Amino acid sequence: MQKLVVIGAGMASGRLLEQLIEADATAYDITLFNAEPRGNYNRIMLSPVLSGEKSYTEIVTHDDDWYAANKVTTRFGEKVISVDTARKVVVGENGDVPYDKLVFGTGSSAFIIPLPGHDLPGVVAFRDLEDTSAMTEAAARPGAKAVVIGGGLLGLEAAAALRLRGMEVTVLHIASHLMERQLDPAAGYLLKKDLERRGINVILEAQTKEIIGNGRAEQVNLGDGTELPCDIVCMAVGIRPAVKLAQDSGIACGRAIKVDAQMRTQTPDVYAVGECVEYDGNLFGLVAPLYDQAKVLAKTLLGQDDSFVMRELSTKLKVTGCDLFSAGDFADGEGREDIVFRDPARGVYKRLVIENDRLIGAVMYGDTADGNWFFGLIKDGTDIADMRETLIFGPSYQGGAQADPLSAVAVLPPEAEICGCNGVCKGDIVKAIEGGAADLGAIRATTKASASCGTCTGLVEQVLSVTLGDDFVLPTAQPICGCCDLTHEDVRRLIKTKELKSQEAVWQELGWKTRNGCHSCRPAVNFYLLADWPLDYKDDPQSRFVNERNHANIQKDGTYSVMPRMWGGMTTPQELIAIAQAAEKYGATVKVTGGMRIDLLGIQKEDLPAIWHDLNQAGMVSGHAYTKGLRTVKTCVGKDWCRFGTQDSTGLGIKLEKKLWASWTPHKVKLGVSGCPRNCAEATCKDIGVICVDSGYQLSVAGAAGMDVKETERLVDLTTEDEVIEWTSAFVQLYRENAKYLDRAYKWVAKVGLDWVKETLADPATRKALVERFDISQSVYQHDPWAERAVPSEAVKFQPMADLTQEAAE
Amino acid sequence: MNWIDIGHIDDVPLRGARQVKTKVGCLAVFRTAEDEVFAVTNACPHKGGPLSEGIVHGTSVTCPLHNTIFELSTGKSHGVDAYTIDTYPVRIDGDRILLNGDAIAQRSAA
Structure with a gap:
């Protein structure tokens, strides 16, 4: 077997070894020298190691096991003293190694x-x-x-x-x-x-x-x-090619080791690859051409034909949040024209440089989604005369037809990030699809893409569609979960029409595939049943998420937060004293919330009934800060105090809160009541918002200020407080009876249409019936869950059932 | 065998769980819809979520913090990240729940 000696374990030589061994593992007996006391790692990933986002072990490309498995003799931490090209021997600190072929991969050193x-x-x-x-x-x-x-x-x-x-x-x-x-x-x-x-x-x-x-x-x-x-x-x-050893050994060097397109130096049987080479007057610092060189050299060493070709290069900065892309040549020059797009408010800048109807350079900042498409045009020398007018807007504007989201996804590079929560890029998803994942559920299970916040679900579906082509049918309706083939909407409809009034009835009649659902469908079914059959079905705590079962918000350390209700944001010195005393007694961290209340954080589960008891004694009840139900009604001080106030916004807010509190809803419900259009209570980004004006009240719905931000839409203008309370209750009941579980009001309204909501509520009889049904439900559910659980017979359930820490070990 | 009486079957809600403090840390004792009982480590190996507060479905529990699902009979998780939690022998005798003290003693000695 021929002896191959490689000097330097960098990214280029690492790739060379991989390619060589993959093509023919028996071709060479390989010895690898490296002055650093370790093998190949991904040097371009040092930034994330430095920032702490990755560890060293995550960027190792070849570990000891890999070298051992591929029979590469490693001499790490050993410097090469000289090379004798006449005798064909590499002289290391610990002895000579003869070679048949020698590769310099000495890389570069920092300048x-x-x-x-x-x-x-x-x-x-x-x-x-x-x-x-x-x-x-x-x-x-x-x-x-x-x-x-x-x-x-x-x-x-x-x-x-x-x-x-x-x-x-x-x-x-x-x-x-x-x-x-x-x-x-x-x-x-x-x-x-x-x-x-x-x-x-x-x-x-x-x-x-x-x-x-x-x-x-x-x-x-x-x-x-x-x-x-x-x-x-x-x-x-900057970097400087590390060529001293080559120079000392008599290998021809310019600024670096001179090689031809087969990566041969001018000395027989000596080759070079990576940052230490000079080809056609060029030096190399970015990784893409180094990998190209490695591929060519592997073939040369195996006696196959291949030639290194210089390619256009593009650059991206690996700094999270700084989105920049550049490729080609963008210096000003005669005969060159610029197309520039600026959106200073968004911090977006794009500049294309055109020469002879060809794109020759592109610089983008802030929005680089189309970077690879432009890069493709530069590399291919595409004639862009026909698309010049819309070129800067990227691929989705080409081809005549209106913008097709699929084409934008199709041209995304594999490293484009699709799911920000879990750091999943397009390539990962495509790989999963090629591995057999054919729908959203399978993609989530294998890659976690869209499995966290879900905002990228549409993008993931588009990647599926682009990758699978006609094999992928974009699901028109997602089943409720893996337990059942029906959609949420179907389940709701069938619970009503078939009069299903228990969980068991739902599982049996609607063909559930699991014994009693899962964490995803059971809370939904529990809600649908209690919303539709308030007198027949009883809320099931075991089908509730922990917060709604324990009536407090679980925190990441397993403690809970406790938040008493403050009607309309009003409180009293007595309440504040009680809160302060409770905070001290139970060691709480105290936080003022955005919903005009006080949060007591860090409460142990065992202490919950006791702190509730103490707060109850001061007249306070649960703030339901943990439920899919009414949260807060935010108010401003209104006309009692404010010189601009037109109505008693605080008073109306309290009345609304007293009407709606403790109701279960598909998702949380937040209200705001502002005393004038200056809108200090920020009512127009709530689920339901009231703006007081001289002539009465503007009631608007379907706002959002979370993952999405959306202004409310006007439902109706009213003249009295009673009307506001009636319309609000009717809207909440309509939402309770029709929305999909975990759809906030704005999502539900977007699905059914505001016009339908307006039409339905505009009929006085319908409105009255909705309010009546809401009142029936409240007759069952409007009571303080804390008081019920603070009594000794219930409080004991918050303790461990047994304590065996004192049991003698046998 | 050292079976320790830890309480009445109805102390644990149907499709629910209660905690038991032991020398090897907190355990979660589950009761399924079919009145089967299981005892496992309470803390989820992912981020320490209290499994006793999870939703119980079939013979599985979903961690309340990040939705990892564990099969209670084996202690193994579903999905991409494979986690395993310790399981402990537990049984029902009449209407009492008995936990095997030997298994806990062994685990604490280990």
């Missing part, structure tokens, strides 16, 4: 500006794990400061990561805008603003004079007299 003080401890590059560890260590000191010299790709990633670690960071950049090789001044400006918003100080046109300190770097001084105290200095001004 350190020879400033006074550059050799002080505490001055590091951002090149390897040692640098990263040094920076992490410095960041651990409270109030630590970092100076990053260099505002290019690497420097900014280091700066952002150090900032994430909590350091005060200053970036010094010699040019007049950041990343001047990849960005034009406009995009550079937006990037600077974004970084400053994150608390990173950026100094442009900085002339760094010296680094001073007593035994270690303590301060950076600039030419203009600026002094920057610091705990660490990171120099990220």
Whole structure:
């Protein structure tokens, strides 16, 4: 077997070994030298390691097991002293290794500006794990400061990561805008603003004079007299190919080791790959061409034909939240034209550079979704004359027809993030689909995409549709869950028409596939039953989420929060004293909420009945801050106090709250009553909002201020408080009887249409009947759940059933 | 066998659970719709959610914090992230629930 020696375990040589072994594991007996005491890891992922978002083990590409399994002899932590190309021997610190073929993968080293003080401890590059560890260590000191010299790709990633670690960071950049090789001044400006918003100080046109300190770097001084105290200095001004060993061995070098398109040096049987090579006068720093080189060299070593071809490159910055993309050539020049799109309010900037009806460069900031599509046009040299007018709006505007969301998804690159909650990108989803996942449920189970907040569900469905083509039928109606094939709407309808009045009846009659549902469908069915049959069906606590069963909000540490009701936001000194005493007695953290009440956090489950008892004694009841039910009615002070107030908004708010409290609804219900159109109670982003005016009351519904933000829509204008209470109760009952469980009012209204809601409620008889049904339900459910559970016979259920910690161990 | 009486069957709600404090930490004792009983570690291995507060369906429980589903008879979770919780021998004798003290003693010695 021929002997192959590889010097340097970097990303390029790592890829080379992979390709070589995959193609023919028996071709070579391989020895791998590395001066760093470890093997291949993904150097471009050092930024997330520095910021703490990833650990070192997560970025290892080849571990000891991999080398062992592939019979690669590793000599890590051992420097190569020289290479004798005449005898074909590599001389390591621990002895000679003869070779038949030799590969230089020595990579590059950080360029350190020879400033006074550059050799002080505490001055590091951002090149390897040692640098990263040094920076992490410095960041651990409270109030630590970092100076990053260099505002290019690497420097900014280091700066952002150090900032994430909590350091005060200053970036010094010699040019007049950041990343001047990849960005034009406009995009550079937006990037600077974004970084400053994150608390990173950026100094442009900085002339760094010296680094001073007593035994270690303590301060950076600039030419203009600026002094920057610091705990660490990171120099990220560029890289230099590491070619000393090659030069000393007599291998032909220019700025780096000269290779041809087969990655051969000018010395027989010696090859080079990665950042240490010079090809056709070019050096390489980004990873894509290095991987191309590795692929070519693997073939060359196996005696197959392949040639390295220079490709257009695109750049993305790996700084979360700074969205930039650049590709091609975007310098101004004769015969070049620009198309520029700016939306300063959103911080979006796009610039396309066109020459001879071809796109030759693109810079984008803030919205880079179409970046890869533009990059494709640049690489392919596509004639863009026909789409020039709409080119800047991206692929979804091409092809004549109206914008098709599917085409936008189709052109997304594999690394495009689809699910922000779980960090799932398009490629992961496509892989899952290719692995057999054919619907939303399967995608959620395998990748977790859209399984958290669900806002990306539409996107995931589009990826399914694009990937599967005609095989994917976009479901028109999702079944309630895996337990049953019916939709929520069908289940609601059948519960009414078939008069199903118990859970068992629902399971039997509607063909449930599980014994008694699951955590997803059972709470829904429980609600549908109690909303439709208030006198026949009794709410089942065991079908309620923990908060609604324990009448308090569970927190991440397993303790609970307790929030007494404050009618319309009014309270009294006596109530506040009782709250203060309870907080002290049960060790609560006290928080004033956005819903005009006081939250007592950190209460142990065992203490809940006792604290409820204490609050009950002061006349307070549950605030239902934990239910799919009426939460708060937010009010302003109204005409009793306010010089602009037109009606008694506080009084009306209290009346509404007294009418609606303790009712169960499909999702939470929040109200607001403002005394005038200045709207201090922010009523127009609630589920139901009342704006008082001179002539009466404007009742509006279906607002939102959560995952979505939406203004309410006017339902009706009324003249008396009684009318407001009647219409509000009728609306809530209509919502209770018709909405899908866990649809907020605005989602339900969007489905049924505001016109239908208006029409239904406009009929006095219908309205009256709805209010009557609401009142019947309230006759069952409107009582304080805390008082019921504070009595000793119920309170005991909040304790452990047994305590065996004192049992003698046998 | 050292079976410890931990309470009446009706102390645990149908399709519900109660906590039992032991030397090996808090256990959750479940009672299904069919009156089967199970005892498992109370804390979900994911983020420590109290499983005794989860919704019980069939012979499974859903963690109240992040919806991981555990099969009570085996202690194994469904879905992508495979978690396993300890299960403890428990049985019904008449209307009393008995927990195996030996299993707990062994676990605490281990």
